[in-house]
Amino acid sequence: MEEKPQTRPQCDISSAADFILSGGIGGVPTETVYGLAADATNEAAVRKIFAAKGRPFIDPLIVHVCDMEMAESVAKFSPDAKKLAEKFWPGPLTMILPKREKIGAIVTAGLGTVAVRMPSHPVMAALIRKTSRPIAAPSANPFGYVSPTRAEHVREQLGDKIDFVLDGGECERGVESTIILMTASPKKLLRPGPIPAALIEAALGEEIDKSPKKNEAHPQAPGMLKSHYSPKSRLRLFDSISEIPADFRGETIFFSRPKNPAPNQYWLSESGDVDEAARNLFALLRKLDKISERGIFCQRVPNVGVGAAVNDRLARAETKD
Numbered sequence: 001m002e003e004k005p006q007t008r009p010q011c012d013i014s015s016a017a018d019f020i021l022s023g024g025i026g027g028v029p030t031e032t033v034y035g036l037a038a039d040a041t042n043e044a045a046v047r048k049i050f051a052a053k054g055r056p057f058i059d060p061l062i063v064h065v066c067d068m069e070m071a072e073s074v075a076k077f078s079p080d081a082k083k084l085a086e087k088f089w090p091g092p093l094t095m096i097l098p099k100r101e102k103i104g105a106i107v108t109a110g111l112g113t114v115a116v117r118m119p120s121h122p123v124m125a126a127l128i129r130k131t132s133r134p135i136a137a138p139s140a141n142p143f144g145y146v147s148p149t150r151a152e153h154v155r156e157q158l159g160d161k162i163d164f165v166l167d168g169g170e171c172e173r174g175v176e177s178t179i180i181l182m183t184a185s186p187k188k189l190l191r192p193g194p195i196p197a198a199l200i201e202a203a204l205g206e207e208i209d210k211s212p213k214k215n216e217a218h219p220q221a222p223g224m225l226k227s228h229y230s231p232k233s234r235l236r237l238f239d240s241i242s243e244i245p246a247d248f249r250g251e252t253i254f255f256s257r258p259k260n261p262a263p264n265q266y267w268l269s270e271s272g273d274v275d276e277a278a279r280n281l282f283a284l285l286r287k288l289d290k291i292s293e294r295g296i297f298c299q300r301v302p303n304v305g306v307g308a309a310v311n312d313r314l315a316r317a318e319t320k321d
Helices: 013-021 043-053 068-074 079-088 122-131 151-158 197-204 274-291 307-317
Strands: 026-028 035-039 062-064 093-098 113-117 178-181 188-191 235-238 251-256 265-269 296-299
Touching: 013 026, 013 035, 013 122, 026 122, 026 151, 035 043, 035 122, 068 113, 079 093, 079 197, 178 197, 235 307, 251 274, 265 274, 274 296, 274 307
Parallel strands: 062 113, 093 178, 235 296, 251 265, 251 296
Antiparallel strands: 026 035, 093 113, 178 188
């Protein structure tokens, strides 16, 4: 059988734009994780995203834009929303805002709001500009599994279900964007991410709700389900090494490099840096998921900065007994 074009690493922005404009879907790099992209204004194309991922239609998608003109064509911006956009865009912040008619119900799971962000990755930004279309792009992986941070991750799992993969290198941030619900009072942190809540509060000059109640039957944003980002191997979390059973013979992930690591011991950061840990988290989980026969223990990281997002992803990825 002839190799499908999406498996070819030489796919460029112009070719990818042609696929998007003709109703195709493909893997695209962002600074957070790789996304599975489609024209957000094309319902048939968006449906392909849900089919390729096995994603339920109750889970809304994030719409990616390249400038404020495009952003305001898909959502209604309050003064506070414009303030956050000026401060944090382009970057890993998603705002949930009242939607405009341009965006269909399939993108928003029937909600009157839409999740919008302006990515900073130059390849993704160039693709949006080339198409002149807002792009819907959840993470480019089977629903519920570990998010992809390299083009090879996308090819491995979705290569035969999509039209192209744009290779933009390894993702700089490594965890999905921070999501803020801007239509509530107080505003709500729906998903922690690379931009800490404290920075958002400082920009707004007000406190936000950092522990809002969540409805899994009708999530307001992506990544809000209790079980998500999960490897197939049994994953358990720990704070202190004393919590690991003495007879455990599986793989262990530490926050920082142990002094004398055993062959089955790995680490998220050489020096104990939470940003490095975030960049390495998903790739390491994927690597160990391929070799683990006896499960994985992973250490929680300090709950500061992006560490809060890492711990959130680990909590959702942990095996639920």
